Amino acid sequence: MKFKLTLAYDGSAYQGWQSQKSGRGVQDQVEAALARLFPGTPKLTGSSRTDAGVHALALVAHFETADLRMPVRHLPLAINSLLPQDIRVTRAAKAPGDFHARFGAVSKEYRYRIWNHPVMNPLLRTQAWHVPRKLDLAAMREAADLFTGRHDFTAFTANRPGELGDPVRTLDRCEIRKRGSEITCILQASGFLYKMCRGIVGTLVQVGEGRFPPPAVETMFESRDRREAGMNAPAPGLILWKVDY
């Protein structure tokens, strides 16, 4: 039987989603809980490999087990009772035999939070990027529009060119919202390259600071060179928000 879990976590204390030799991957923590509930230490397959310090509200993962000894609706409570407070299973469901958390995802949404004020908000210090200089929202939105659509994102990924197959992705949404001192970038695509979200957001912020004019985004795309694009935004502002199948 295959099961689909939806997971939320505060990534501050972990070295990312993926299993680590150190045991400090989020996956290690959840697999350790599953090992206490099910025979044969089931392995998880996650929808996404979030980096160290990145958070998730709804990462999806699947696992298989021969034997579920409880109603599936009790599964979140059972697993959560064995997990640290910074990792929670928010939902569990039976999944069809051909379900695959990674390859079946048709759309992923990330959100990136920025605190744009001379002084950091201490309540967001592990959940947002502190950008003290005033940002030009209009310029950032102009650049965001240039990111939207189908592009070769080689200049915005930490992968080496050609390292991981096709670098073309379609960004369906690149939206910038502001509420008080908090700016949120919403990024949605069927798939992202390694560190692509952080490369896009870092570039958007540098556009907002006047370091690049918005049309420079097109030159960056054409360069296919990571060094031509903007900086990587730091990990703690990023949240994997939603995965659709």
Place this chain on the structure above:
Amino acid sequence: MKFKLTLAYDGSAYQGWQSQKSGRGVQDQVEAALARLFPGTPKLTGSSRTDAGVHALALVAHFETADLRMPVRHLPLAINSLLPQDIRVTRAAKAPGDFHARFGAVSKEYRYRIWNHPVMNPLLRTQAWHVPRKLDLAAMREAADLFTGRHDFTAFTANRPGELGDPVRTLDRCEIRKRGSEITCILQASGFLYKMCRGIVGTLVQVGEGRFPPPAVETMFESRDRREAGMNAPAPGLILWKVDY
């Protein structure tokens, strides 16, 4: 010379605003920083005494010193460089000689955050109250309307009757907002009694759970008895949001 500071802090690690023998009051931390910048170890007077675990985005405090050796606009940076990351001075200004952070406040706003979902959001685990049962928003709003206005709040404070003078306060705003699984209660008044916010929010949530019908709020007011009202909402959901002069 008198100075006005605006302070934001994550209250999780502290025993409240007020100075403690243990040194674990937020006030102790800020006064220790001031002592390194100014002669004569200036003392702070805060607008509010937040409880252990309660947060602030804009608590106001004043202090006096004979000698400011820097432009006042440099003061936040100077103090922040001596403070832990969970406490920040967001603004500093010269204040008139008769300014008083506590007695001069004409309006205070608190916000209380609730995560209303069967499973807690790990990103809010120190900043919201986890209420797993579905809440009846309409009933809560009906009760909130009954809280608004001028009342004897004896039944909603941890003060003993008569202990701290006049128990009559005017709640100018008692509003309930919902966005996804997050419910926020906004409370505004010229002044609050000890633990009054948490008594009101605890009662509102128990109304939302069906434990009390909304009109019971009127009976609670009339009783002037803390035991007749609802529970105290836990500290970590509460944020001192704004103080006006």
